[in-house]
Amino acid sequence: MATLTLSNVKKSFGKTDVIHGISISVEDGEFIVIVGPSGCGKSTLLRMVAGLETITSGDVQIDGRRVNDQEPMDRDIAMVFQNYALYPHMSVFDNMAYGLKIARTPRAEIEERVAHAAKLLQLETFLQRKPRELSGGQRQRVAMGRAIVRKPAVFLFDEPLSNLDAKLRVQMRLEIKALQRELGVTALYVTHDQVEAMTMADRMVVMNGGIADQVGEPLEVYANPATEFVAGFIGSPPTNFLSADILGRSGDTKVGVRPEHTRLSDSGSLRARAAYSEALGAETLVHLKCADGTQVTVRQDAASTIPQEGNEVGLDWDPANEMRFDPSGRRC
Amino acid sequence: MAQQNGMVERRGAGLWLTHVGLLVGIAFIFFPIWLAFVASTVEQQEIVRPPMPLLPGDQFFSNYARALTSGVNAPVSTMLLNSMIMAIGISLGKIAISLLSAFAIVYFRFPARRLFFWLIFLTLMLPVEVRIVPTYEVIANFGMLNSYQGLILPLIASATATFLFRQFFMTVPDELAEAARVDGAGPMRFFFDILLPMSRTNIAALFVILFIYGWNQYLWPLLITTDPEMNTIVMGIKQMFPSGDDTADWPVIMATSILAMVPPVLVVVGMQRLFIRGLVDSEK
Structure with a gap:
């Protein structure tokens, strides 16, 4: 249990700057999700905290202790990798116990800790199996177990669910979150999946091109995106962006309205032609095209009428739900 | 294998021909080794006097014992x-x-x-x-x-x-x-x-x-x-x-x-x- 502080952390590979200075301070026991598209530097950031990448400048502190120059094992962290990184020739027990063995933990304590973790993760019956004899979800659990037995100050997760199928992902999402709550360990979790970010995070960091665009609670980030990028990245389907031109307004402010806030109405000033619609059962997504080619999506209840393809309809929204962005993408 | 037909379909004559071919090949490769073995179980005179014997003799133990314990050099x-x-x-x-x-x-x-x-x-x-x-x-x-x-x-x-x-x-x-x-x-x-x-x-x-x-x-x-x-x-x-x-x-x-x-x-x-x-x- 510990706090984690990043102050103006930067990373360059040769002359390419990958991370342009990120500062986050994570409270004890907090679950922070770093979310962003691929290539935004989120994994690199996590690996710098883990000690697998050097820190070009800035400081990483765990519980007030500067760890920049420490080896991963001295940082008191545990990491769960995307492909689990289980040692293929070792049994589940040995996989979980390996770190403790290296730390010369007494045999009895190793057994006790592994047994405890195995119980938490329902792996008791698999302890003597090899990783290849386990299913994806079970391997994921072993990777979690390996992290838990170390009793680290900080858990680091590097897209741990992206190799699982959709159903298992939802289940493991809940389990990881529950486990983290139960253990009360500070966690840093990297994902590209905004649903994971929204559902798991106490606070989330939305990264874009090596910059943290916004740090905040999920609902706050959703309701109040700081930049055009965040507005487009968080929320599904993504926010509709409309230029001032098409709205008939002056200036160069862009307007963003979420599909769930956009209404189809005959009186709407903005006219668009229905292109196609996706019926999802509980709701229907109607995709429309404005005169200048701008795509707009509207989320409709299944009960409401869906416009015929090719028909022109009006679009309308509550001005309170309108988000305005200046040309640099900042909220204004 | 539950299925009789694998990737290559096996048929009577073809199967036999393949086997005969392989057997001939093995015999061809194995023959010199066999000759060496035969030669190692007979007496010197039998080797140098044609025709060469094709069946093992009775000197197996004495020849091998001689080789193992004293050899030539x-x-x-x-x-x-x-x-x-x-x-x-x-x-x-x-x-x-x-x-x-x-x-x-x-x-x-x-x-x-x-x-x-x-x-x-x-x-x-x-x-x-x-x-x-x-x-x-x-x-x-x-x-x-x-x-x-x-x-x-x-x-x-x-x-x-x-x-x-x-x-x-x-x-x-x-x-x-x-x-x-x-x-x-x-x-x-x-x-x-x-x-x-x-x-x-x-x-x-x-x-x-x-x-x-x-x-x-x-x-x-x-x-x-x-x-x-x-x-x-x-x-x-x-x-x-x-x-x-x-x-x-x-x-x-x-x-x-x-x-x-x-x-x-x-x-x-x-x-x-x-x-x-x-x-x-x-x-x-």
Whole structure:
């Protein structure tokens, strides 16, 4: 249990700057999700905290202790990798116990800790199996177990669910979150999946091109995106962006309205032609095209009428739900 | 196999023809070995007087006992032991060195890493025969003629094995090394605890190849072992051939040939199980 502080952390590979200075301070026991598209530097950031990448400048502190120059094992962290990184020739027990063995933990304590973790993760019956004899979800659990037995100050997760199928992902999402709550360990979790970010995070960091665009609670980030990028990245389907031109307004402010806030109405000033619609059962997504080619999506209840393809309809929204962005993408 | 028809459809006549073809091939390859075996079980007179016998005689035990205990120049048992030490020394040495050098090349970033890799790779183009004169000079100056070190050391580096392990290590996911780092394993610990057990199938396969390579060395032992006590068996057979007016003791020579074949065959048969099992439960 510990706090984690990043102050103006930067990373360059040769002359390419990958991370342009990120500062986050994570409270004890907090679950922070770093979310962003691929290539935004989120994994690199996590690996710098883990000690697998050097820190070009800035400081990483765990519980007030500067760890920049420490080896991963001295940082008191545990990491769960995307492909689990289980040692293929070792049994589940040995996989979980390996770190403790290296730390010369007494045999009895190793057994006790592994047994405890195995119980938490329902792996008791698999302890003597090899990783290849386990299913994806079970391997994921072993990777979690390996992290838990170390009793680290900080858990680091590097897209741990992206190799699982959709159903298992939802289940493991809940389990990881529950486990983290139960253990009360500070966690840093990297994902590209905004649903994971929204559902798991106490606070989330939305990264874009090596910059943290916004740090905040999920609902706050959703309701109040700081930049055009965040507005487009968080929320599904993504926010509709409309230029001032098409709205008939002056200036160069862009307007963003979420599909769930956009209404189809005959009186709407903005006219668009229905292109196609996706019926999802509980709701229907109607995709429309404005005169200048701008795509707009509207989320409709299944009960409401869906416009015929090719028909022109009006679009309308509550001005309170309108988000305005200046040309640099900042909220204004 | 539940299905009778595999990928290739097997039909009566074709099946038989294939088998007959294979049997003829085997007989063709096996015949000289059979002749050698027959010759090793009969008396000298029977070999030199045509026609050559085609069925084993009754001298099996006496010929083989003679070969093993006295031989022609040195007892075959001594030569077998020498060959065994040399072949095992070469294969274990080669495996150890190439594992370590591949580990260095793949997992460590050091100056001129690529240069070193290519230097190692270059030695592939220089087999023992090409560098035999300077190697002899070096070994002679070290006073290693007629010694096991002299037999083993010059043949102990292997670019092929290094290359093979390099390719294998590169297929091991980076995350495994990182996980080990997070677990607190230092580089050598990672090597011994994780990389080595993971490479055991490759090691087994390589051992078979290298053992046979070492066992079949002819030119090098011929050059540096002048003492019959240090002869290896493969070159020893040649040394048994008479020079001048002596008569060749064919039954003993043939017994020696057969004996020289036994250890490699045992290694191949014994290790084959191990590495096929390794290939079947492939894991990474």
